[in-house]
Amino acid sequence: MSxxxxxxxxxxxxxxxxxxxxxxxEFGAIHWxxxxxxxxxxxTLLTVLSLGAVWWLxxxxxxxxxxxxxxxxSLSECRAxxxxxxxxxxxxxxxxxxxxxxxxxxGHLYWRPVLALVLMLAALAxxxxxxxxxxxxxxxxxxxxxxxxxxWGGSVWFPIAALAGFAVGYAAYLLLAxxxxxxxxxxxxxxxxxxxxxxxxxxxDALQSVIPLGIQPVRSDLFGGFMxxxxxxxxxxxxxxxxxxxxxxxxxxxxxxxxxICVGFIEFIRGVPLITLLFTASLLLNYFLPPGTSFDxxxxxxxxxxxxxxxxxxxxxxxxLAALPRGxxxxxxxxxxxxxxxxxxxxxxxxxxxxxxxxxxTFIGLxxxxxxxxxxxLLDPIGLSNAIRADNAWNGxxxxxxGFIGLMFFIFCFGMSRYSMxxxxxxxxxxx
Amino acid sequence: MLVYDTRYRSLTIQVVFxxxxxxxxxxxxxxxxxNLARLGKDFSFNFLWxxxxxxxxxxxxxxxxxxxxxxxxxxxxxNTLFVAALACVxxxxxxxxxxxxxxxxxxxxxxxxxxxxEGFRNVPLLLWILVIFAVMTEAMPxxxxxxxxxxxxxxxxxxxxAITNRGTYxxxxxxxxxxxxxxxxLFYISLDLVAVIAVxxxxxxxxxxxxRHAERVQNETGVRPRTWWKSVLILFVPxxxxxxxxxxxxxYPELRGFNFQDGIFMRNSLMALWLALSLYTGAxxxxxxxxxxxxxxxxQTEAAFALGMRPRRTMRLVILPQALRVIIPPLISQxxxxxxxxxxxxxVGYMDLRSTLGGITINQTGRELEGMMLMMLxxxxxxxxxxxxxxxxxxxxxxxER
Numbered sequence: 001m002s003x004x005x006x007x008x009x010x011x012x013x014x015x016x017x018x019x020x021x022x023x024x025x026e027f028g029a030i031h032w033x034x035x036x037x038x039x040x041x042x043x044t045l046l047t048v049l050s051l052g053a054v055w056w057l058x059x060x061x062x063x064x065x066x067x068x069x070x071x072x073x074s075l076s077e078c079r080a081x082x083x084x085x086x087x088x089x090x091x092x093x094x095x096x097x098x099x100x101x102x103x104x105x106x107g108h109l110y111w112r113p114v115l116a117l118v119l120m121l122a123a124l125a126x127x128x129x130x131x132x133x134x135x136x137x138x139x140x141x142x143x144x145x146x147x148x149x150x151x152w153g154g155s156v157w158f159p160i161a162a163l164a165g166f167a168v169g170y171a172a173y174l175l176l177a178x179x180x181x182x183x184x185x186x187x188x189x190x191x192x193x194x195x196x197x198x199x200x201x202x203x204x205d206a207l208q209s210v211i212p213l214g215i216q217p218v219r220s221d222l223f224g225g226f227m228x229x230x231x232x233x234x235x236x237x238x239x240x241x242x243x244x245x246x247x248x249x250x251x252x253x254x255x256x257x258x259x260x261i262c263v264g265f266i267e268f269i270r271g272v273p274l275i276t277l278l279f280t281a282s283l284l285l286n287y288f289l290p291p292g293t294s295f296d297x298x299x300x301x302x303x304x305x306x307x308x309x310x311x312x313x314x315x316x317x318x319x320x321l322a323a324l325p326r327g328x329x330x331x332x333x334x335x336x337x338x339x340x341x342x343x344x345x346x347x348x349x350x351x352x353x354x355x356x357x358x359x360x361x362t363f364i365g366l367x368x369x370x371x372x373x374x375x376x377x378l379l380d381p382i383g384l385s386n387a388i389r390a391d392n393a394w395n396g397x398x399x400x401x402x403g404f405i406g407l408m409f410f411i412f413c414f415g416m417s418r419y420s421m422x423x424x425x426x427x428x429x430x431x432x
Numbered sequence: 433m434l435v436y437d438t439r440y441r442s443l444t445i446q447v448v449f450x451x452x453x454x455x456x457x458x459x460x461x462x463x464x465x466x467n468l469a470r471l472g473k474d475f476s477f478n479f480l481w482x483x484x485x486x487x488x489x490x491x492x493x494x495x496x497x498x499x500x501x502x503x504x505x506x507x508x509x510x511n512t513l514f515v516a517a518l519a520c521v522x523x524x525x526x527x528x529x530x531x532x533x534x535x536x537x538x539x540x541x542x543x544x545x546x547x548x549x550e551g552f553r554n555v556p557l558l559l560w561i562l563v564i565f566a567v568m569t570e571a572m573p574x575x576x577x578x579x580x581x582x583x584x585x586x587x588x589x590x591x592x593x594a595i596t597n598r599g600t601y602x603x604x605x606x607x608x609x610x611x612x613x614x615x616x617x618l619f620y621i622s623l624d625l626v627a628v629i630a631v632x633x634x635x636x637x638x639x640x641x642x643x644r645h646a647e648r649v650q651n652e653t654g655v656r657p658r659t660w661w662k663s664v665l666i667l668f669v670p671x672x673x674x675x676x677x678x679x680x681x682x683x684y685p686e687l688r689g690f691n692f693q694d695g696i697f698m699r700n701s702l703m704a705l706w707l708a709l710s711l712y713t714g715a716x717x718x719x720x721x722x723x724x725x726x727x728x729x730x731x732q733t734e735a736a737f738a739l740g741m742r743p744r745r746t747m748r749l750v751i752l753p754q755a756l757r758v759i760i761p762p763l764i765s766q767x768x769x770x771x772x773x774x775x776x777x778x779x780v781g782y783m784d785l786r787s788t789l790g791g792i793t794i795n796q797t798g799r800e801l802e803g804m805m806l807m808m809l810x811x812x813x814x815x816x817x818x819x820x821x822x823x824x825x826x827x828x829x830x831x832x833e834r
């Protein structure tokens with residue numbers, strides 16, 4: 001075809017037409033508006049309605065924020081200052097922020113929960129972000145003891161003796177694993193339990209009498225506000241993930257008995273509302289324990305919340321396990337890995353990665369569910385809001401108070417969901 | 433050693449596990465028996481047949497304080513199921529609308545829906561219940577505000593709905609020539625309601641026959657007969673005939689004395705619970721719907737367009753049937769969540785199962801062990817029924833692989 005030149009066929013162009021700008025309706029703001037907001041009668045209607053809703057919100061909320069009063073000691077004082085205008089009365093936050101954050105924790109000790117929170121961020125950093133030095137994980141491992149001591153106070157030897165249980169278990173394993181790995185493993189589980197049941201308290205007391213080291217103790221019933229929510233939420237999150245993994249593995253197990261018990265446990269917990277479990281913790285636990293024993297209500301709540309979240313976690317992780325192709329299990333077997341090694345090195349890293357959104361959703365759900373402790377008399381932010389609203393000075397206030405509490409929860413939960421998205425992006429290995 | 437022999441290994445582990453499990457269970461039961469003996473209590477459910485002695489302010493079956501604790505439990509259970517059913521319906525409507533709207537190309541609508549979904553998902557449900565309850569009780573007008581020539585507040589929807597700080601009043605459906613009630617052992621059932629439901633189901637079945645016939649004709653001749661007016665006739669005419677035969681009319685709420693009279697009175701506790709559950713769960717359902725639609729690969733839409741289908745028909749015949757398979761299982765587990773979350777009714781004093789059996793009955797009789805066990809059992813049965821429904825559905829839509 002190369003012989004057919006432009007010279008022989010006169011009607012064929014031999015030069016390119018210069019590029020022209022697209023018509024005015026095809027680019028720029030007008031095009032965007034037309035294709036996104038007014039592309040049909042339905043869309044136009046929706047746009048107009050949405051704009052109306054936004055306008056209504058701005059008109060009502062704008063002055064409410066604009067006239068906000070921060071310096072007032074009661075709602076009536078607030079209303080007197082506002083003098084009939086519409087406006088928020090954030091005086092209640094200024095007046096009661098310490099309660100909403102710390103409950104009735106002694107005022108001169110606020111530095112302790114704050115320090116515990118800062119240290120918690122430091123302890124979480126190596127878990128959440130890979131860029132942080134790995135040596136920090138040692139601090140993460142020790143953090144539960146540190147946090148307990150800072151929050152509840154008392155003798156420093158008690159958390160140390162409790163943490164020493166892990167060292168005892170490890171020592172028992174090292175000693176007896178030479179005899180037989182099986183005996184060593186059993187001893188590694190048994191020794192810490194025996195230590196905690198019988199020795200740890202005595203050792204702590206003995207050390208305390210020799211070297212008295214301690215800070216002012218704080219009773220559990222003084223705990224409250226977001227401090228309480230975070231304590232329950234973070235502990236529940238940290239404990240429910242490993243428990244959930246074990247339950248999910250139990251449910252996938254070939255052993256009929258283990259499987260039945262795990263399925264029964266998961267379905268029972270998922271079938272009843274959390275409130276009934278919390279009431280069990282507060283009313284019925286005394287029935288199930290030996291007569292005369294009683295332990296801290298916050299600890300009971302943490303146990304129940306953990307069990308509850310673990311059942312949901314197990315289902316999420318089971319979904320992740322089901323998503324793995326069969327070949328992965330077979331490949332692990334072919335490499336000669338035993339069950340736990342195969343789970344640790346091959347199966348779990350992939351299954352957990354698939355399950356990240358579900359796991360984080362369960363975490364968020366757990367954190368929101370910490371508000372239910374108000375029903376068994378703990379003073380979480382919602383319990384405190386009820387108390388504040390019952391106070392004469394602030395009777396009748398609701399948007400400001402609930403708005404503040406909601407905003408705090410929103411920040412935590414939204415932060416968690418953003419982190420899960422970041423993690424998913426970071427761990428994404430397929431090339432789409 | 434049995435553990436090292438692969439033939440007996442799993443058996444050995446299971447035996448040890450069973451032994452530990454039994455030991456733990458025996459320990460718990462032994463403790464419970466000891467504690468019960470120490471407190472001088474026995475383990476019996478006889479309290480269910482003793483006089484309750486408390487009132488319940490919302491009841492669908494006959495109840496007064498002279499009746500038994502068992503009866504009170506039934507009233508509470510029906511209240512739980514009622515608010516759960518209401519919330520399931522509205523949450524589905526809100527969720528589907530919001531989920532579709534969030535995918536819309538309309539920028540403003542998409543953003544607004546994102547704000548709605550994130551706002552409701554990330555704040556505890558209990559807080560929403562309390563907020564809505566506070567708004568209902570403190571910001572709504574008093575009944576007296578509706579009085580006078582120039583009232584400060586007015587009724588909505590052509591003077592039929594009154595929202596006051598005491599509760600919401602809506603019109604009540606009544607039948608002039610009622611068929612009466614029938615007693616079914618535990619409670620009365622309105623025969624009018626049964627007749628209406630029966631006629632409606634018959635109409636649905638008739639419509640299905642019509643559609644199936646139309647499809648057969650289409651398959652044979654290639655031309656689909658016009659069915660929409662026949663559908664309308666079959667669906668609505670029998671119902672209208674029945675309603676007019678029964679003398680159906682609405683009685684509107686009316687301000688008399690210090691309060692509204694007549695009509696159906698919905699307490700603030702019910703309204704707060706219903707709205708909060710609907711809006712909160714609606715946000716979750718919206719995400720499920722969005723995920724379901726996004727899960728259908730773009731190729732399906734393109735293939736349908738290549739076959740010359742229009743967008744609406746593509747949605748109805750290609751995308752939705754596949755998306756529903758993804759959407760419905762999480763939707764049903766949201767229904768399960770709604771049912772369990774109704775137990776938060778405690779916060780606003782709605783008399784559900786938790787407040788009757790798990791609250792006042794336990795406090796009055798001191799039977800917390802039996803009461804809690806019974807309540808857990810009831811919730812467990814409801815949950816298992818819902819999961820059974822889900823399993824049946826999953827089996828029916830499973831991809832037939834050959």
